Amino acid sequence: MKKLNLVFLLLMFFAIGSQAQSYTKSNLGIKTQINSTDVEIQFYGPSTVRVLKSPMGKTFEKKSLSVVKTPQAVKFTVKKQGDIVSLKSNKLKVDVDLKSGKISYYTLSGEQLLSEKEGATFTDFNDAGSKTYTINQLFTLDKNEDIYGLGQQQRGKLSLRNTKLNMVQGNTDDYVPFLVSTKGYGLFWDNYSPSVFEDTPESTSFKSEVGDCIDYYIMFGGNIDGSIACMRDLTGQAPMFPLWTFGYWQSKERYKSQNELVGVVNKYRELGVPLDGIIQDWQYWGNNYLWNAMEFLNTEFPNPKKMVEDIHNQNAHLIISIWSSFGPQTKQFREMEPKGMLLNFGTWPQSGLESWPPNREYPSGVQPYDPYNPEARDIYWKHLQKGLFSLGIDGWWMDSTEPDHLDFKPSDFDLKTYLGSFRKVRNAFPLMAVGGVAEHQRSASSDKRIFILTRSAFAGQQRCGANTWSGDVNSSWQSLRNQIPAGLNFTMSAIPYWNTDIGGFFAGAYNRGWSEGAKNPSFQELYVRWLQFGAFTPMMRSHGTDIPREIYNFGKKGETIFDAIAKTINLRYSLLPYIYSTSWSVTNNQYTIMRALVMDFNDKKVKDMNNEYMFGKSILVAPVVNAQYTPETIVKSDAETGWDKKDATGEKKGAAVNFTQPKSMKVYLPEGTAWYDFWTNEKINGGKEIVKATTIDEIPLYIKSGSIIPFGPQVQYATEKKWDDLEIRVYGGANGEFTLYEDENDNYNYEKGAYSTITFTWNDAKKALTISNRKGSFPGMLAERKFKIRLVASGKNTSNEYDKVIVYKGKKIVTVLP
Structure with missing residues (x-):
């Protein structure tokens, strides 16, 4: 009897060992089971490999929100030697260790690009009543390589080495879970929940709060440009913008009447200073209970059709503020609320009254909508088309597309969306909101190219005709310095179009001691230097609160600051053939306009x-990112404190500054x-x-x-x-x-x-x-x-x-x- 038991145990041992060493070849790659984990390797193209991992036997359906490419037929070979199964295309070699589960990636010459440090980690997680997992994957990077991307961060640093990022969309931080390496590969972590990226000397990891599976892509482009091209091939190409979008744009928070808005365009034409676009910010709809009504309900805009015509007659263009949320008295709210298409958490604005601090006794009742729901996106476009698109407005300023999430409570993530909990899809909100408008407009008309200015982004958003700006950043020299690496990391995340509020958004501190902040030399110097930087970004757009930024606020022709602003705008226009041709290279050759030096x-x-x-x-x-003529005033504010004019601090009025030195x-x-x-x-x-x-x-x-x-x-x-x-x-x-x-x-x-x-x-x-x-x-x-x-x-x-x-x-x- 003991002998039979021994034979039985030996047979079981070999059976288990045989199972651990087995794999099945598919049309795309291989499938195997390692250490209680189902693993699938798929070639999406000769340079791009998808890796799927899930607990053994757990069935699920993963439809990517970012990836639009379907796998193409790729010639590849599979060979097994010992515990290692090697898959090889004509661009990339992948080794899978059937014993440990570790996957490694190599060039065809044998140079290791990247390796997993160990197998996947799945931790049980109850996601608003749905059984799922917190997922984690560690990688090993070469100590001498540098990595970039992961969207826009206000860190003031370019390289992502030795960095920890808590990746949840915010006003001034846009997270795109795609990075590129100086070794010539890119890595896309296809997950939409709050995630943590961490790079240490020991390992580099992605950890996402929820996921039915680990789903990531490795792509080998040979260099950073090549890896970006692979990512756009995977998630969508960037269309052409109209030529007029590359001219100069004037904006502020906000033009309060139809006459004021048209008057700005008229004044630029009188002065002979180039201008292609003007932007109407919020509250053209009236009070906050009508937030984002997408109609001109404010009596200061009595004839919006004539307003648009007046702007067009001056050969200028108009884009207008629309949001991802609605006030309780809007038609959209009343149509969506009974259908469960709104997300009930704190967002901007918090009061129905225009006051600071918000008067909580009169809550605004504003709620974001559920852009994951196709019917909700249809309703959004229906009202946008009727209320604004029909007037001939040229594009959209989609504000708060992250969206604003104020007074955050962990239970807010339990709210149900069309695709599951808000937690599960949180970071993809901007992609769905912006994508909904882009898809509907393209279906409605091909006569006008889509142009969307938006505050947040996610992987794949380059296909939506959107240019992302860096949010409500502070008006300070440090903030200006931060914008350069922020923009470069963003464009290395495969989304080529990016810009900032020229001069910074919150500028109230520069009004202290001055009847007009635009006459304050400290702000004048910062503004001119920011404008010169903005002339060499994909969109040159002046915007902010507290201090109007139109050129005539800074003086008149013949004065140093006015002339410096005019010279910079004219330089931008002289480069339009260069810029427009480069934008074609973006569309046709997956190029990037704003480029970190390491790319070239x-x-x-x-x-x-x-x-x-x-x-x-x-x-x-x-x-020029340091003050040369004035003291470098330290100014700190954010989306909460920046609106509080009473606490504005800054340099008191002092002696005149000689800007000619x-x-x-x-x-x-x-x-x-x-x-x-x-x-x-x-x-x-x-x-x-x-x-x-x-x-x-x-x-x-x-x-x-x-x-x-x-x-x-x-x-x-x-x-x-x-x-x-x-x-x-x-x-x-x-x-x-x-x-x-x-x-x-x-x-x-x-x-x-x-x-x-x-x-x-x-x-x-x-x-x-x-x-x-x-x-x-x-x-x-x-x-x-x-x-x-x-x-x-x-x-x-x-x-x-x-x-x-x-x-x-x-x-x-x-x-x-x-």
């Missing part, structure tokens, strides 16, 4: 550089190329720090050797003049190429091929510029034009003379420059 230069000194970046492939931007700052020029000072044409070899002279109207800008940059005409709005007389600057010292893109500037005909490209190629050895045959066509395309060619060399061509003027009729031209 193999230079260890730029891996964690927080104060410089590339704008497109040619322009290095080094914003020259100053200087240090700039690092990356190695591997030569650089041209944009203002003087001085040529400097990279790989060193220099001291650059600055003035209040100029920041350090450097052009990479081998660049070709088109400059547009002086205009009052983006489409005022055709690009029939462009200046083409060639920065010698290296070979270069640039493709000029043109289309109808608005509508989706470009998707049908209605656009043209002209490629300029520079051969530095021969000093020859080749202008290619024009490719493509579109209605209204120029048949003939002039290109004024200027070869930039150190100390050469600072006058208005050109080296060549070429009449171009769409056929190839080769010209040698002196």
Whole structure:
């Protein structure tokens, strides 16, 4: 009997061992069970692998909110050697340890990209009555690699190494669970619940509060751009914005009447200062009980259709504030509330009265809606289309898309949404809210490109025609410094369009001691430097509370600050052909406009550089982020305290400041190329720090050797003049190429091929510029034009003379420059 028991135990042992060592090949990869965990490896493409893990035998259906790609047929091999099963495509090798469960990723040459530290962790979790898990996965990173992304954080730092992030969407923090590495891979953690990312010397981990499974993607792009391209292939491509969105935008909190709003546009036209858009902020609907009614119920806006027409007649555009919540007296609230489409937690505003602090005896009753519910999104668009879109308004300022979650209680996460508890889907709120508007507008019309300005984002939102701004940030130098790495990490999260409130949102401290804060030199200096930074972001938009930001508030023509503002706006417009062509590269080639230096230069000194970046492939931007003329006032406020004008503190009125004095700052020029000072044409070899002279109207800008940059005409709005007389600057010292893109500037005909490209190629050895045959066509395309060619060399061509003027009729031209 004992012998039989022994044989039985041996058989059981081998059976268990055999089960642990087994796997099943599928069309996409393999399936296996390891240490009581179901594991599935799927090739979504030759460069992208999906990993799914769940407790053994637990069935579930996971439909991603971010991923839109379906797996493509990929040729791959599977080989087993000992405990290791290796899957290999023509781009990537994946090893699965059938004993420990650890998964490792390699290039085809055998270089390890990333490895799990250990198997998955599933901890039982009761999610508002649903049995699920808290999930955790640890990875091992190379100690010398740097990682970036995970959305926007106000940390003032670029690299994510040795960082812990509590990833829950907020006003000024937008979390996108996608990171990229200097080793050439990207990692997307596909989970929507509150999560913690932590990188320590021992491990790097993602831990999410709830999840039926662990679901992540590894993609190997070879470099940061390639990994971003893989992520967009997975979650959606970024469409083209209209040309007018790249001009200058004026806003404030808020224009209180129809006459005031139209008057701002009229004043810019009178002054001859370029302007393409104006924004109407909140309360055009009236009181807070009518919050976000999406109708002009405020009597100060008596004829909104005429208002829109007046703005359009001045060749400007209007976008308008809409929110993710509704007041109890709105039609939307009354339609959604009986259907359970509202989320009853504290949000902005907290009082039905306009007062600070909020009068809690008169609660606003405002509640966010459930954007996870398709019917709720239909209702949202129905009212938006009828109340605003029908008026011809050009785009949407979707505020509080995180949304505001005030007086937070843990039980708020138990609230039911269409897709389960709010906890389960919390971080995807902006994707669903913004995506709902984008999808409905695109279905309604293809004549006008979708343009959405929004305060929050999630993975995949680049496909929605949205530009995310950094929230209600403070008006301080430290806040300005924070915006650069915040924006760079955001754009490295595969969402290319980002901007900030130029001047910072909460600026009340600068009113102390001044009848007008715009006359306070401390604010003037900060504002001008922020504006110069904003000129080199994907959207140049001035906005804030307490201090009006229209140019005429800062003085008049001929005065130093006014002229510095006008010069910066005009510089932005001269670069529109460069910017618009770069935006086409975003759509067509998965490019990124606002670029961390580490994306373009193999230079260890730029891996964690927080104060410089590339704008497109040619322009290095080094914003002035420290006060040079005034004391650097410490200003602290947030979305709660910033509205409290009584507590505003700041510098008292003092002596006049001489903004005409020259100053200087240090700039690092990356190695591997030569650089041209944009203002003087001085040529400097990279790989060193220099001291650059600055003035209040100029920041350090450097052009990479081998660049070709088109400059547009002086205009009052983006489409005022055709690009029939462009200046083409060639920065010698290296070979270069640039493709000029043109289309109808608005509508989706470009998707049908209605656009043209002209490629300029520079051969530095021969000093020859080749202008290619024009490719493509579109209605209204120029048949003939002039290109004024200027070869930039150190100390050469600072006058208005050109080296060549070429009449171009769409056929190839080769010209040698002196």
